Amino acid sequence: MNIRFTILCSLLLAAAPVHAGQLSAGAAKVDITDRAAGPVNDPLFVKALVLKNGETTGVLITVDAVAIGEIGRIGNGFLATVREQLQKELGIAPSSVVINASHCHGVVRGDTAQLTVQAVKEAVKNIESVKSGTGSGHEQRISENRRVKMKNGSEVDMRRAYSMPRDEDVAGVGPIDPQIGLLRLDRADGTPLAVIYNFACHPIMNPPSKGNSADYPGFASKVIEEALGGGALAFFVQGCGGDINPVRYKEVTRPADAEPLGMMLGASVLSAMRKIETKADGKLKISNEIISIPRAADYENRMAAIQAEQTKLLASLKPTNINFKTFLPLLIQQRLAPDFPSHYSQSYLHDQALDRKAITQLDADNRLLVENYLQNISIMEHLTRLNTNHALLKRHLAETKAAGKATLEVEVCGLGIGDFKLVTFPGEVTVQVGLNIKSLAKDAHAFVSGYTNGYIFYTPTISQRLNSGYAQEDCDTLVAPEWQKIFETKALEVLQHLAR
Secondary structure, eight states, X not given: OOHXXXXXHHHHHHSOOSSTTOOEEEEEEEEOBOTTSSOBSSOOEEEEEEEEETTEEEEXXXXXXXXXXXXXXXXXXXXXXXXXXXXXXXXXXXXGEEEEEOOOOOOBOTTHHHHHHHHHHHHHHTOEEEEEEEEEEEOOSSEEESEEEETTSXXXXXXXXXXXXXXXXXXXXXXXXXXXXXXXXXXTTSOEEEEEEEEOOOOOOSXXXXXXXXXXXXXXXXXXXXXXXXXXXXXXXXXXXXXXXXTTTTOOSSOOOSHHHHHHXXXXXXXXXXXXXXXXXXXXXXXXXXXXXXXXXXXXXXXXXXXXXXXHHHHTOOOOSOOHHHHHHHHHHHHHOTTSSSSOTHHHHOSOHHHHHHHHHHHHHHHHHHHHHHHHHHHHHHHHHHHHHHHHHHHHHHHHHHHTOSEEEEXXXXXXXXXXXXXXXXXXXXXXXXXXXHHHHTOTTEEXXXXXXXXXXXXXXXXXXXXXXXXXXXXXXXXXXXXXHHHHHHXXXXXXXXXX
């Protein structure tokens, strides 16, 4: 390690601000794209924002990756490695480091931990006095709730792993959160240094076939940074997007493309941040607390319920004399001409009663065959959803047994910069939880983020968690329903502390 560089960084972090109570910040980014993994559509970055006021130092790191541990290229030791190195080389306390994953499905380099430390070091070298301003934007065009409410009271989710339910069985959809939480940091001369934007939506619009991609947040940040100029950086902080998809994620009539969504989000961020006035508010608060939440204990019961439903569905399959080759033309004929599907109308109006009776009976027989085939397709689609979610429950049952503990220990972090307040959680928090916290906080500048400082899979609401329809959010989870109340209560405490 370069001793001169270490001394320089220590001096920069320890240096007194220009004015008492002055907020200082430095930002940097490093490319972490694994170009050996295949084609690259757009680059992935790790970005570091180092904040300092007096003796208080905080670091916000955003990573274009699927998660901080558990899934994807970033291993479970990433968080500890980065924190240990930053403490050793820069004297930054581990509890002051907040790392958020955008949840894009890009492939990062194997040495991303070292590149992350490099980004922080570069940000330290760039530290200067800043002014801060907080606000919010609005963007409702690019996201949709991926859970659909069924007429039977259950919920089904949109995934590429299985089909959507029948339109006639759908009763409604869940909410989205269109709010964009914003923090603007300007240099002393008024030029932008950085903007943090918090928004809730899965970055999964670019399929793997398009190549490595940071998805819509990458394009949004590019739009913002190019518009601001002067080396300003845009930090995307993923919100409570556990059940939020890019709009029309399941569409198959045109190629999936994240760029238009990112451009719309970027334009909305720019429009809103231009209305924010920055001031020399030196407030900087960081909190870090480990809380215990109960692990799920109902895996066997839910798996048994799925298996019983699978058995029932298999028994309900209808015999049919047709296959897909004969089913499709029969279906088209019946839908195109319901009264005369088998032949021209004259065959049904002919005087020879025997012919008319035979063709009418043929139509009745074929309608039953088609109806049975359609029912079998519906059963097959339902079985696919059940099979996929049963596998998720089975996997997490094994993980829970191996853990040998009834609770999960997770980090809840708070970051306050001026009027900006952010509370974080390591799970894929579903949108209603974030909406609840912001509503209860009664603070226009309070925001919530998942996917931060670890990863514990999906964390759904109580009602989602007890869903009888089985969806990824309520099956790909480690937590018991009680987790929601525990986190919402703690989140409010954190936000209230940041506000003082």
